[in-house]
Amino acid sequence: MRRLTPLLFVGASLLALAPATAQDKLPQTGDSYFTAAQADLARRLAIQPITGKAKNVIIMVGDGMSVATVTAARILEGQKRGVDGESNSIAVDTFPYTALSKTYSHDGQVSDSAPTVTAMVAGVKTRNDVIGVNQTVPVGDCKAALAGEVTSIFELAEAAGKATGVVSTARITHATPAGAYAHTPVRDWESTKELPEEAKAAGCKDIADQLVNWTAGDGFEVVLGGGRAYFLPAEMKDPEDTEKTGRRTDARDLTAEWTKKSNNNVFVFDQKGFDAVDVKSGAKILGLFDMSHMEYEADRAKDAAGEPSIAEMTAKALDRLAQDEDGYVLMIEGGRIDHAHHAGNAARALEDTLAFDAAIKTVLEKTSREDTLVVVTADHSHTMTINGYPKRGNPIFGKVVNVEGELELAGDGKPYTTLGYANGPGAYFPPLGKDEDKTKAQPAGIRPDLTDTDTLSIDYLQPATVPMGSETHAGDDVAIYAWGPFAHLFQGTVEENYIYHVMSHASGLGAETN
Template sequence: MILPRFIACTALSALLSCTAFAQGHPMTTEAYRAQADAELDRLRAEPPVVGRARNIILFIGDGMGVSTLTAARIHQGQRQGVDGESYVPAMDRLSHTALVKTYSHDAQVSDSAPTATAIMTGVKTRNGVIGVGPEVAENDCAASRRHTLPSLFGLAQSMGLATGIISTARITHATPAAAYAHTPQRDWEADGDVPEAARQQGCTDIARQMIEGEVGSRLDLVLGGGRANFLPTSAADPEYRESTGKRTDGRDLMADWRRRNPAGAFVWNQAGFAAVDLARTPRLLGLFEPDHMRFESDRPGDAAGEPSLAEMTRTAITMLGSRETGYVLLVEGGRIDHAHHAGNARRALEDTVALDAAVRTALEMTRREDTLILVTADHSHVFTISGYPERGNPILGLAGAGGAPFQAGDGKSYTTLGYANGPGAVVDAPRTDPAEADTGALDYRQQALVPLGAETHAGEDVVARASGPMAHLVKGTIEQHTLFYLMREALTGGSGN
């Protein structure tokens, strides 16, 4: 049974913290004290929930580091015409917080494969591999078959719980794949990506593991992108008829899924998604793009239409929440990461706001007493907020005060947001003046220091935030793989080993 739990800014104390700055920020000393007292009242009012969680919803913002959270908070508030600095997103309302170390077994700065594996399996591993232990070198198929790691989703299925995965990236991409796949190479998404020698040793591609694997084949709900990895090269994509699939084995894995799930529903566009009868559909597979799903800012331009992250989350909770046993659900905002790699802050922030909307949906649809909601990131990015701009300055604009931009040592302006490396750097030429560009434009690329074809991940700690059963264990500074054990503790009510 699904009951509403989270209603933002209804009590007086919440109203103070949510809207105290709604008309600019003319707060006095006493108003700041009242705001802090209201926040303290909220913290006191949420005692720990000890015991077994019926449901777990794990939100991962891919690349959603602290600077991204802060900038997105300000952007979200400013979009609504209120004070962005003091705005309170849904994620900020979660009651327990920890810093999380993101290093992998072999790297100071991780990619998404080992970080997602750490969260899903409780073991740190090497960059580039998924669902296998640190004993496995990248591309070593034989070793990967000896050192597979059971995942949270396999555990949930063994307990009789329903399971679901949502991602705005390809559903075979590193983070969602860590829930169900085992591979020594994260890029082996379709069969043509797997070297012949590895195939001979028994390694299979990630898409096939989702359809046939022990965990993948039992997923009740899968929503995301990546149709091409499930279609043969001879088959035209249903949305883009000029495009074909990537599979060289001639198999149509989407057709295989339908045969395995005759009562299930397969959808690829908004109309099909909206038409699903959730009360009568035991399993749902939605693949909305051949590659990644659209960025949130670009989603309205998709002719066939594709659901938002919040819409997919609502569908998943409605469908899985009707099961008597409970569920485990992964929701990934996968394209935050891709926008940062492109040095494109606005799209990264818009996708972070979209993830926050999904968190808000989950809070509204579930009860704190029986559902653990955990929001975290796999890693950060070299994304900065700097320059002493005054309060209320447009977060996507030029750093400045009183309507006048600050000037750097070269006499030119600079933006509040920037990157330590990436495609926004200038090589062998003077720096351009951002004052001559529309820095709030959707395609604007923030300036960077070190020239690289793509901006990189960063190695600092990220944040985990939680509410619900066992959420009080999310505290202090913890190892990333400890998150798995926290969720296991919630699933078992403290009786698991």
């Protein structure tokens, strides 16, 4: 799309002003909502597409960050600050271009994170449970996977001499971050412990090995996240939790293999080490801050050795990657939004969403719209919904109170919460202990009385309809938010694999296919 010529822009502006003059006589002219919408229209009319080449590309994935999750997080953020949550805006709301992404996989109406990340970073739909391979590869078929590999935009960036990085609050070998570099017919093959002998014999490598020994260009400049156990041998004690050991069965210490690659390759595992890294030195950084996933944002302060926030990791990654004159491609994943939803725990899901939004704000502050394409999206949805008719300002984690200030009761005469899940642990009544069988039947149609229940507790599990030990993903569309070169190509409803093609076009990576 070309920029508007001055004459066309003036014409468009005059057309925009004409109805405003006529509207001066409308009775709602002085209404606060009316004037706010007029101001928003004026702001949007002034937005011009940027069509220069994107030197840098940043894809930010809020894992499981459904539209309802964004809405609830926006309300929560405002309420925490003591302002109106419903009309509040968070960083992701400031993006000028949005679209809806269709997240189904090649073989699934509802996807997991493996095919969805492959769609976003490699441009193809594929099967559930596989990463970095095409639709022809059956789950678990190593030989087919070796023949069916697809190339990610990160591999293209390395081939073009750009810098690359991955940041995640999940294990760095988990599905979404692994999509940047790994090719596997089973997303769970994160270390040799999970990799079957027949797959090893056929030539498949575990995901942690693929990261450290990535053959693309000169490898990642920065990798920050969790999953330390998947890099350490079973014989080695963890440096933070010495009562635990690694899980690799091949006696290899991949963190040592990383540092041996050059005098400037560094490995860190705690806040102190993270803070001490001098990015100006050009160090190649591997930071693994937990044995498995990093802590939820709500629990991060309790971590024994300390963990950086996702915003802090984002800032460090950007400072390191910005040193490359050729530009960079970076993935940032808010991975634990998804995990909290699976647990039916909306409070932790929304706190992690706000931490992810803080990382978005960091990106916007540290990059230029003229040369950096920023794409924020989710890989899939979750079944959380915002329901009932709560009054404006009602606590987002609270029980539904109507506009008259009365506690709303369901058909069984009991109160209910604004947030709920279609399925999940919250359907087990009464709540089961850790050692109780979550598959055993509960009395049909009986709901707990929430009158005296503290639904605002960080540990509260929202009610669910279908009893399941873990809440599932959902199949509804998710939002794409974009800013920067060619961000205007994100409009309407698109296929999830379209995201790759816009990033490729904007950056010129994979230009032979454009």
